Amino acid sequence: MHWVLQSGFHAEAGWASLIAALERFGIAHSVHDVVPRVGELVPPPQIGHGNAICIGSYSMRHAAARQGWSPGVFDLIEQDFECQLAHWGRHMLNADSRVCALREARFDASHMFVRPAADTKHFTGRVFGRAEFDAWRDAICLDGHAPGTTLTPETRLQLSSPAVIHAEYRFWVVRREVVTWSQYRRGGQVAYHPVVDARLRDFVQARLDEWTPHETFVIDVCDTPDGIRIVEINTLNASGFHAGDVQALVIALQSGYSVA
Numbered sequence: 001m002h003w004v005l006q007s008g009f010h011a012e013a014g015w016a017s018l019i020a021a022l023e024r025f026g027i028a029h030s031v032h033d034v035v036p037r038v039g040e041l042v043p044p045p046q047i048g049h050g051n052a053i054c055i056g057s058y059s060m061r062h063a064a065a066r067q068g069w070s071p072g073v074f075d076l077i078e079q080d081f082e083c084q085l086a087h088w089g090r091h092m093l094n095a096d097s098r099v100c101a102l103r104e105a106r107f108d109a110s111h112m113f114v115r116p117a118a119d120t121k122h123f124t125g126r127v128f129g130r131a132e133f134d135a136w137r138d139a140i141c142l143d144g145h146a147p148g149t150t151l152t153p154e155t156r157l158q159l160s161s162p163a164v165i166h167a168e169y170r171f172w173v174v175r176r177e178v179v180t181w182s183q184y185r186r187g188g189q190v191a192y193h194p195v196v197d198a199r200l201r202d203f204v205q206a207r208l209d210e211w212t213p214h215e216t217f218v219i220d221v222c223d224t225p226d227g228i229r230i231v232e233i234n235t236l237n238a239s240g241f242h243a244g245d246v247q248a249l250v251i252a253l254q255s256g257y258s259v260a
Helices: 015-024 060-067 081-091 130-143 198-210 246-257
Strands: 002-006 029-034 052-055 098-101 111-116 126-129 156-160 167-174 177-186 189-193 217-224 227-234
Touching: 002 060, 015 246, 052 060, 081 198, 081 227, 111 130, 126 130, 167 198, 167 246, 177 198, 177 246, 198 217, 198 227
Parallel strands: 002 029, 002 052
Antiparallel strands: 098 156, 111 126, 111 156, 167 177, 167 217, 177 189, 217 227
């Protein structure tokens, strides 16, 4: 399998470990610039077959689709928040969320957490104040889009009450098996650490036994005053590595998706 990597991520946690693992195992790979939004690769990859995987920004899915690569990008576009809520219910951190188009979004509190309802990377979810959000929404609705993104007045958002979170963790799932994990935030601060308590791993496995949105993806969970909750799922290709075991992830993807 050929690994198609986006340039500009050399400073990201785990990126050096990815390159080292690919070189250690003699795995074919190439590095490309990626044109934002359209996902065009520069220079064009010279692979000669269709067994390729992309690692980088979410827009690389466009190149993968055009080239017909497999696995290419593990797209989660159909598994939005409402779909997740239907399967995982009370285990979701923002189970009380309201979902609506951006143009219809109105706050019922002074501050609310807002994020895209789908894994589209339109913007990073965060807490907005009412006045700040109203100005942001109105500017997008006036222009018909947000400059530099695909965010439009029709983009569906998820709005919920801000939650108290002690720490957040990411789990990488390949072929429905948890391969590696990492803490990535504690006390609201970025804090990468490879050791994750067994109760969190058990929680994730229990959720996978109930339902999986895709056979390969990442799932973020958190510790809260009310117990462990699911924060969100993300496309594995565009999720970074934090303090996860990158070599274990490379091995799992190679063994799971390489074509003889």
